[in-house]
Amino acid sequence: MTVPPADGDRAASPAVPALRASGLWKRFGATVAVAGVDLVVPAGSFFGLVGPNGAGKTTTMLMLTGLLRPDAGTAEVLGADVWRNPVEAKRSIGVLPEGLRLFERLSGRELLQYVGRLHRLAPADADARAEELLAVLGLTAAARTLVVDYSTGMRKKIALASALIHNPRVLFLDEPFEAVDPVSAHTIREVLQRYTASGSSVIFSSHAMDLVERLCDSVAVMHAGRIVAAGPLDAVRRGQSLEQAFLAYVGAPIGGEGLTWLGSSSG
Amino acid sequence: MVGLFVRLKLRLLANGLRMGAAYVTGFVLISVLGVLAALLAAAALAASDNNTAVFLYTAIFGAWVVLPVVMSAADETLEPSRLLVFPITGREKARGFFVAAFVGIGPAVSTIALAGSVVGAGAGAGAGTGAVRLVAVALVAAVLELMLCVSASRALTTTLSGVLRSRRGRDLAAGAVVLVGLLPVLGNVLVGRLLKGATPNEGTARLAAAMRWTPPGMAAHAIGDAAAGRWLAVAGELALVAVCVGLLVACWLRGLGRITVTHDASSSTVRDGRGLLLRLGNRGRAGAVAARDLRYQWRDPRRRVLWVQVVVLMVFVLGPAARSSGGLMVAGMAFVATVLSMQAAQQFGYDGAAYWMHVSATRSLADVRSDLLGKAIASSAITLPLLVAGTVVGALVTGRTGLLAIAVVVEVSAFGLGLAASTLLSVWFPVPLPDSSRNVFGSVDPGRGCLAGLAGLGMVVATLATVLAASYPLVRFAHGALAVALCVGLLGLAAAAGVGARAVTARIAFGRLPELLAAVTPRGG
Numbered sequence: 001m002t003v004p005p006a007d008g009d010r011a012a013s014p015a016v017p018a019l020r021a022s023g024l025w026k027r028f029g030a031t032v033a034v035a036g037v038d039l040v041v042p043a044g045s046f047f048g049l050v051g052p053n054g055a056g057k058t059t060t061m062l063m064l065t066g067l068l069r070p071d072a073g074t075a076e077v078l079g080a081d082v083w084r085n086p087v088e089a090k091r092s093i094g095v096l097p098e099g100l101r102l103f104e105r106l107s108g109r110e111l112l113q114y115v116g117r118l119h120r121l122a123p124a125d126a127d128a129r130a131e132e133l134l135a136v137l138g139l140t141a142a143a144r145t146l147v148v149d150y151s152t153g154m155r156k157k158i159a160l161a162s163a164l165i166h167n168p169r170v171l172f173l174d175e176p177f178e179a180v181d182p183v184s185a186h187t188i189r190e191v192l193q194r195y196t197a198s199g200s201s202v203i204f205s206s207h208a209m210d211l212v213e214r215l216c217d218s219v220a221v222m223h224a225g226r227i228v229a230a231g232p233l234d235a236v237r238r239g240q241s242l243e244q245a246f247l248a249y250v251g252a253p254i255g256g257e258g259l260t261w262l263g264s265s266s267g
Numbered sequence: 268m269v270g271l272f273v274r275l276k277l278r279l280l281a282n283g284l285r286m287g288a289a290y291v292t293g294f295v296l297i298s299v300l301g302v303l304a305a306l307l308a309a310a311a312l313a314a315s316d317n318n319t320a321v322f323l324y325t326a327i328f329g330a331w332v333v334l335p336v337v338m339s340a341a342d343e344t345l346e347p348s349r350l351l352v353f354p355i356t357g358r359e360k361a362r363g364f365f366v367a368a369f370v371g372i373g374p375a376v377s378t379i380a381l382a383g384s385v386v387g388a389g390a391g392a393g394a395g396t397g398a399v400r401l402v403a404v405a406l407v408a409a410v411l412e413l414m415l416c417v418s419a420s421r422a423l424t425t426t427l428s429g430v431l432r433s434r435r436g437r438d439l440a441a442g443a444v445v446l447v448g449l450l451p452v453l454g455n456v457l458v459g460r461l462l463k464g465a466t467p468n469e470g471t472a473r474l475a476a477a478m479r480w481t482p483p484g485m486a487a488h489a490i491g492d493a494a495a496g497r498w499l500a501v502a503g504e505l506a507l508v509a510v511c512v513g514l515l516v517a518c519w520l521r522g523l524g525r526i527t528v529t530h531d532a533s534s535s536t537v538r539d540g541r542g543l544l545l546r547l548g549n550r551g552r553a554g555a556v557a558a559r560d561l562r563y564q565w566r567d568p569r570r571r572v573l574w575v576q577v578v579v580l581m582v583f584v585l586g587p588a589a590r591s592s593g594g595l596m597v598a599g600m601a602f603v604a605t606v607l608s609m610q611a612a613q614q615f616g617y618d619g620a621a622y623w624m625h626v627s628a629t630r631s632l633a634d635v636r637s638d639l640l641g642k643a644i645a646s647s648a649i650t651l652p653l654l655v656a657g658t659v660v661g662a663l664v665t666g667r668t669g670l671l672a673i674a675v676v677v678e679v680s681a682f683g684l685g686l687a688a689s690t691l692l693s694v695w696f697p698v699p700l701p702d703s704s705r706n707v708f709g710s711v712d713p714g715r716g717c718l719a720g721l722a723g724l725g726m727v728v729a730t731l732a733t734v735l736a737a738s739y740p741l742v743r744f745a746h747g748a749l750a751v752a753l754c755v756g757l758l759g760l761a762a763a764a765g766v767g768a769r770a771v772t773a774r775i776a777f778g779r780l781p782e783l784l785a786a787v788t789p790r791g792g
Contacts (some may be wrong), residue, residue, distance in 0.1 A: 062781075065627060066626065066627065066780075066781070067623050067626055067627060067781055067784060068781050068785070069781045069782065086629070086630050086631070087630040087631055090627065090628070090629070090630045091630065093627065095623075095627045097623060099620065101619070101620030101621045101623065101788075102621055102624065103559065103563075103618075103621045103624065104621070105562070105563055105566040105567050106559065106562065107537050110537070110559075110562070113548070113555075114548075114555055114559050115624060115628065117548070117549075117551075117552055117554075117555035118552060118555065118556075118624065118625060118628035118634075119628050120551070120552055120634075123548075123549040144537055144538070146537060146566070162624065166628075
């Protein structure tokens with residue numbers, strides 16, 4: 001895929017981080033989902049956000065991308081405040097949120113063309129980019145099938161294409177590899193690696209530690225609404241595998257008690 | 268198992284009740300209606316006026332059948348597909364669903380109303396063993412009527428949902444529209460013939476005499492027959508009603524079973540855009556939104572419901588209105604136009620959880636303004652021509668071409684004003700719609716839905732009052748230049764309201780995009 005040229009003067013200088021979040025808080029009723037997240041992601045990094053279910057990864061991602069208003073704190077993408085300067089910030093942001101709710105009664109092609117137009121690309125440009133994305137992601141054969149009939153892997157791919165069509169500088173992906181078959185995962189990985197090689201940044205959340213280890217140069221470990229470790233991959237894993245380091249950070253309980261009835265040896 | 272279903276339903280209702288005072292307000296208001304109907308029934312039966320009872324029973328039945336379809340208010344609290352994995356036999360499930368269907372606001376209000384007829388029957392009978400027997404018959408009739416209402420309503424929405432979701436849904440939907448539309452026409456013609464040359468009193472009697480042969484009418488008439496001591500007739504009528512209930516329940520449960528296990532195959536592969544839709548889609552963000560929304564009106568089974576609603580409303584309201592005075596016809600048009608414009612109140616709800624795609628691509632106020640313009644274009648593009656065409660056809664058929672121009676102006680302005688008001692409502696009261704509903708007439712989140720419904724009702728009344736106040740002089744005495752000026756003024760008012768509503772709505776929406784997204788995202792859907 002040829003990466004379309006950056007629009008004008010927004011090519012980031014290395015000094016400006018891709019993302020700077022400080023003091024992000026979010027409360028849902030009595031539950032504190034995110035309790036003060038500070039995060040700096042250098043431009044050009046492939047950044048992994050890992051954490052157990054319920055750690056607040058999805059909530060954080062939504063607040064970083066302007067889809068959920070934080071109770072407190074700020075988020076800047078390439079120096080532009082997501083909430084105070086959405087014109088600048090949202091141009092740089094591409095999102096693949098969790099849950100993959102798309103306009104399901106459009107075909108894959110129609111969906112990409114539509115998202116391109118929402119971003120106010122010229123129709124001819126939007127359509128050309130849509131065709132290229134469909135081809136690279138192996139969706140051309142399904143271009144006229146409604147998204148509602150897509151498999152999970154196809155949905156992730158079409159959602160990724162939707163996130164890429166306006167050529168954002170920073171890509172936020174919530175669980176992009178969850179429930180994806182190895183072939184689709186390989187395609188997604190290749191597109192992302194090509195994307196970061198051109199100087200753009202990817203921030204993605206995942207449970208798949210080996211994948212994070214293989215792809216990312218920096219990681220942050222999130223637990224109970226806070227970042228408990230962050231930095232270059234080697235600094236975070238401290239000589240262990242990322243999975244071992246992760247389990248140590250979040251204090252995984254040792255199982256073995258209870259459930260005596262479970263299994264075929266019991267009644 | 269039945270107890271479990273009922274408790275589950277009660278719990279879900281109670282959780283809805285916790286969501287806000289609006290829900291409670293709505294419940295109180297609708298209960299007042301029920302009490303009024305109960306008083307009417309009691310008074311009528313106490314005075315041995317069986318005709319009123321027949322009307323009342325038929326009206327309650329009619330409300331149960333028509334309201335869920337027109338207002339998209341079918342009870343979707345219990346979703347059968349969620350229960351697929353549990354080891355429940357079909358029999359248990361059927362019994363559970365049937366009993367649980369009687370738990371809810373609609374059944375509660377109907378019960379209040381029907382209780383009035385039992386009390387009235389008792390009061391009319393005086394004392395003695397005859398009275399006991401009469402009350403017993405009234406009680407059975409009331410219970411059967413309630414069962415009839417619930418089962419007919421469920422059977423209709425379930426069957427129609429199945430049709431609209433099927434692979435050939437688009438073709439079949441047209442058939443369903445014609446069918447559902449024809450029934451009232453038929454009724455209209457029959458009523459017309461029945462009332463020919465009758466005084467109001469005779470008319471009432473003749474109408475009641477015909478209605479008593481419908482299932483709800485039979486239930487009501489059984490009470491009258493019991494009062495007159497015709498016990499054989501009572502037994503026959505009640506038995507027939509019971510058979511109807513059985514048939515409807517069977518029909519409902521069969522449809523439910525089929526919907527649960529069949530995939531929504533209403534669409535799969537589509538052609539690439541061509542023609543007008545393609546050109547519209549290339550006209551900036553507003554054009555793209557309009558083209559997408561029009562595709563959705565065609566492809567989304569839930570949006571296809573609109574076609575049924577357009578036809579049912581036109582026939583129901585315009586049919587009788589066309590036979591009455593010209594002024595009534597114009598008022599009927601204004602009413603239909605206003606109700607149809609209300610679809611815009613759901614414009615964010617229709618996007619639902621996918622609305623994030625708009626939010627993440629929205630950088631400035633201009634983007635939201637474009638979205639609203641696109642949606643307004645899509646809302647008007649099909650409904651407005653249909654409305655005007657219906658009016659023209661109606662005027663030609665009835666020969667009332669004199670009022671045609673005025674009627675068109677009034678309905679277009681009513682639609683415009685209604686659209687403006689609905690646009691404001693859409694951002695003031697955003698409501699989520701069920702995500703993957705089995706029932707295309709279903710609604711979710713009764714708390715917020717109730718508040719939005721009340722606001723919508725207020726909006727319809729306000730819009731209608733404005734339009735009718737402005738159109739009254741048009742119909743009554745305006746001629747020549749004055750009439751033209753009034754028409755232009757009315758259209759101008761609608762246009763100004765539209766422009767103003769778009770500006771205000773865009774400003775509000777832009778200020779609270781994430782909150783709007785959260786409000787229209789169905790939870791646990």
